[in-house]
Amino acid sequence: MLFRRRSAGLRRPLAATASAALAVLAAALPLSAPAAADPAPAADTTVTVNAGAGLGTVGQAALGANTAIWDSHMNDPQVASLYRDAGIGALRYPGGSYADIYHWIDNSAPGGYVAPGTGFDAFMGTVQATGAQPILIANYGSGTAQEAADWVRYANVTKGYGAKYWEIGNEIYGNGVYGSGWENDTHADKTPDQYAREVKAYAAAMKAVDPTVKIGAVLTMPGNWPDGIVAGGDSGDWNHTVLAAVAHDVDFVSVHWYPNAGGGDRTLAAVQQLPGELREVRNLLDRYAGADSAKIGIAMTEVNSESGNGALTSRPNGLFAAEAMSTALENGVFTVDWWDTHNGVGPITTVGDETDYGDMGMLSSGACNGSVCEPAVNTPFAPYYGIKALGALSDPGDTMVASAASGPEVSSHAVLRANGDLSVLLLNKNSTTARTVDLRYLGFTAGTAAPAVQRWAPGDTGLVDATGTATATSAILAPYSLTVLTVHPAAGTGSAAATVGAPGTPRTTAVDASTATLSWPAATGAVDRYEVYEQLGTTVQLLGSSTGTSATLYNLPPGSRHTVNVLARDQAGHLSRPSVPLTFTTGTPATSTCTVSYQVTSGWGNGFVADAVVNNLGPADLNGWTMDFDWPSTGQSVNSWWNADIASTGQHVRVTNGQYNAHLAPNGGSSAEFGFVGANNGANPSPTVFRLNGTVCRTVS
Known part of the structure; x- marks a missing residue:
């Protein structure tokens, strides 16, 4: 039908010593679990948060949403207000596969439907009203590099919009080269080699107009069709072919993720695949871009639990939105964009005690399927509240930190706030049973003040203020619920007490089979020394320290993978917040037999x-x-x-x-x-x- 994105069938499926390497951060980052004011039920799950194990910085464009030119409500004033309330900082346009039939100059999409009032300037009005950053898709399928360059000129020179992120095409690997063809591509040559040649041409033309724009190339998600497939006559699969040619010409890569696991608990379980899949994207960038890899971002510009029919507007998909989007950000994605804002009613089902409208949008489009109609236009569906919980968890500039739960039915995500507070998102993935959580902290000492609590649980009318229902050390999680606790630090403790800032992003300058040399930009303030810690889940291990801005780590096992943070210690002994993490893998012995x-x-x-x-x-x-x-x-x-x-x-x-x-x-x-x-x-x-x-x-x- 008109407002369906596509059918399920088309979707597709420091100088360190050996003794220093044995030291741990326990002394520097003490366990803190102050007693609760009132007795609490015995906990069945323990959640541990380590404020010294950094997972990266939350960016302005971290949370995003897709928009579409066939959506007559995309620029409703209420939509911009809902975006702002959810903390959405990126809006993608003109709408998935429509991008490859779209011509910006006259807001036309031959072969498709364009709703009134959805042109580029109208979209930018919503972007500006939201305070967001646009992510624009240049037409690869039926466009040209010159058309894309003209769009950059209009957007950033004529209008001064400052549009930063530009993708070249949507899902171009779906142009039929691997058998399934849903993406428009009028090029006679539909190979990844041709796409790579065109990406280079588009990037050159667009940057000639505005050198500050960031150009993105489309990749397949590792482990998802058509990853690994080599088409007849090609020398390699899509990702290897494209990156071998354009790794030094692009500023980010774009992947999409629809697990299509069948909804509900299966979809929530599928999120555990994301860290490995995103790590493989980074491995590919490291392989082909070398030293330039650190400059190339990863964008997940479409995500939803299902690409066809499933539990889409009901509670499980709200939990999935929170779980998948936070996991993506923790694993190196700079923007993760929900598909989509309004999409249209699909098959009507019942999930739990809720009506599921089979709609991939986060907001209702008000459409009907037979006698069953969605609620009023722009009524939030469950995914909106999952995203809003992430907006409550963090602000741009906050530091994501490691957290983990002891049981499979609870998951956690945590953020060290700029003011020293610690926010923790707790998900109860059990649909029928409440969970009682014992919260413990490393590198953070909770104060005695009650934490702020926001909750989305069955019976709540959206994300509600539930302050007083949890303490800094204990929370009861309703079935299928999201809870955000913001815990205040004890006075004079934690990174808020430090007089030095976080060190800059570290990088490797040399790696062999057993050693790695790192360097990093200096922290602000009077630094006594820098310390390099390896993440081991929610614990950390001191690998080395230095009074300068470099360190060599010794006695590393061959072929081993390490994720490290650098922290600065001030003259009073306080540790800063952690740097952005660095992940590297040692080599194998050059002199092996x-x-x-x-x-x-x-x-x-x-x-x-x-x-x-x-x-x-x-x-x-x-x-x-x-x-x-x-x-x-x-x-x-x-x-x-x-x-x-x-x-x-x-x-x-x-x-x-x-x-x-x-x-x-x-x-x-x-x-x-x-x-x-x-x-x-x-x-x-x-x-x-x-x-x-x-x-x-x-x-x-």
Whole structure:
């Protein structure tokens, strides 16, 4: 129907010492759990928050929403007010796949419907009334680089709108090159090579008009169709082909995520795939952009639980919005944009005791399906309240910090506020049973003042003030609810008491198999020393300290992944808030007596074929060998194999030589090759460490 985005079928599916490396932050970041004023029920879940384990800074455009030119209500004044109330700071235009038929100069979309009053200037009026940043999609499907450059000139030179973010096309990988074709693309050549060539041309033309604009290229989400598929005649899949060509020409990449897990609890569980999938996006950027990778942002410009029909307007999708969007931001996304503002009624179902209108919008469009009609136009649906809870959790400039719950039915997200307060979002994912939470803190000492509490629970008319229903250390969470606690620090404690600011974003200047050298911009104020901490879940480990703005970390295991923050300590001993995190992986020994080449030769989103070659560089014959490695992700497995025998235990894999490749001659005189068919539920990162008969090999490409 007219206002459906697309059918489910079309969607697709410091110099550190060894002793310092053993020290922990417990002394510097003490556990704090002051006694509650009144007895509370025994807790069934413990939530731990570490204010010293930073996950990044909340940006102005962090929370976003999609708009669409076929939506006659997109510029209603009430919509801008609702955006502001929810903390939405980014608005994407002109509407998903419509972008590739849209011509900004006359607000036309040949083959589609354009509602009155939805032109670019009208949209920018809503952007300005909201206080948001536009994310604009240049027409790749039927447009030109010149048309996009003219739009930049009109927006930023003629009108002075200061539009910063510009994507080149929408879901161009859906142009039929991989079999499914929902995205308009009039180019004769529909390959990723052609898209990459055009991205370079668009970027050059648009930046010639305004060098400050940020250009984004479209990628597929790792672990989701069509990730890993190589079309006939192509040399690589979409992501590898595009990034190999444009990694030094773009400022951000855009991915979309619709888990399509079936709604409700299955959809909430699917969020656990996001960290690994986003980590793979960053790994790709590191591979192709090198030192420029840190300058390239990741935008999740569309997200919703389902791309077709499902639990869309009811409570489970509100919880999903909060869980998925906060998880994306914690894992390196600078903007995450809900699909969409108004979308249109779909199949009517009942979810729990709620009517679900099958509508992917966050606000009602007031449409009807037969005799069943949605509530009045612009009435918020459940996803709006999930997003509004995130707006209550943080403001731009706040620092996201690590938190975790002891049980699977509660999840938590936390933010260290600029004024020193700590805000914690608690989700009870159980649809029928309340949960009692014991809150504990590292690196933060709660004061005696009662926390502010905002809650969205069954029976609440939106996100309501529930102050007085929880303490700094205990909260009872209603079934299927969101609760935001803002806890005030004890006087003279925490980062608010420090006289130094957070250090700048660290980067690696050298990494080998066992050491990593980092540097970072200096913190403001009189710094006594800098300390580098590794995140280990919600605990941290001191890896090194320095009086300058660099440090070398020693004794790191080969092929190991580390996420670190740098904190500054002032003359009085107070620690600053943490820097933006840095994640790096050590290499493998350059002088090893063996090498392994591991290549994924084909894939289809949730499965793949891999090939490996083993070489013995040592002086002795090997007659019989084993090779061990571990999957980086819990969703990876081996299904069948050839030229070897393979056994798996959890994430550990052991490969034993086959009948005809047991002999490996010394000094690289012969090699053994084997392969397998694997499966992946989520991202499919390559293993980082291979051991031949116990020896860590050098990994080669």
